[in-house]
Amino acid sequence: MREEKLQEKAQLVEEIKEKVEGAQSIIFVNYRGLSVEDATELRAKYREAGVQYKVYKNTMMKRAFAELGYNEELLDHLKGPSAAAFSMEDPASAAKITSEFAKDHEEIEIKSGIVDGRVISLEEIENLAKLxxxxxxxxxxxxxxxxxxxxxxxxxxxxxxxxxxxxxxxxxxxxxxxxx
Known part of the structure; x- marks a missing residue:
């Protein structure tokens, strides 16, 4: 039973790593306080733009990012409820959707992001969203x-x-x- 759990966790870490490696950009958000309707609306907007939105346990994300060589700067942002929006085609789409959505839904908080393997600041995410x-x-x-x-x-x-x-x-x- 324990071996099965470890195998599931290892598969989840591999899934996260594959998404990270295939993504042009990633935006991390704190979704706490969003109603089910709002969360569904956000997911629909992401899906429409080809962005994959997923909630993972922080420990699994931290492990995957650590294995990919990301430093503590990113790992420090993975506290509390965290979701990741993976832009697979257009690097700006996740940032645009999240920033637009956050204007009308103050419950959502943008934590951090990654573009081309580099951790970016909130200011850079806003600039990306304006492109x-x-x-x-x-x-x-x-x-x-x-x-x-x-x-x-x-x-x-x-x-x-x-x-x-x-x-x-x-x-x-x-x-x-x-x-x-």
Whole structure:
């Protein structure tokens, strides 16, 4: 029986480690005080954005993060009721959803986060939440790349148009000289 419990705990630690390694970012929250309806609403928002939200025992999370080489800075945040929101696709989505939700639900407290394997502060989480979505950023970059190309095309077209006007003027002058 005891061996079975140890095996379950080891599997849980491995599950946490796999999620951590596959996540682009992780946001840790204290969910104490949220009603069942509010917690369900938050889970639905996470699910819609492709964010995995899970409540684990702090001891299991601490063990997994310690095995992954995280220092005491993160482990100190894993006290009291803790849940983790794992952003698997867009690094900003968990931060955005959690920050937006926290504005209307003061019961939820953002504890800490991880982006690209680095523990980030609450200020950095807020900055991450303010970033535009991945799709908007890609559109902005593509728009920024397109503008110089379009400008170059306009300059080249203008130069060709000017050249055509000059050549046409020369041709008309030659015609006038030939007929005169």
């Amino acid at each position: 535009p979505s991945k799709e908007v950023l890609i559109a902005q970059v593509l728009g920024g790349l397109n503008a110089p190309i379009q400008g170059l095309a306009n300059v080249l077209t203008g130069n060709l148009r000017g050249l055509a006007v000059v050549l046409n003027a020369i041709a008309e002058k030659k015609e006038q000289e030939a007929t005169a």
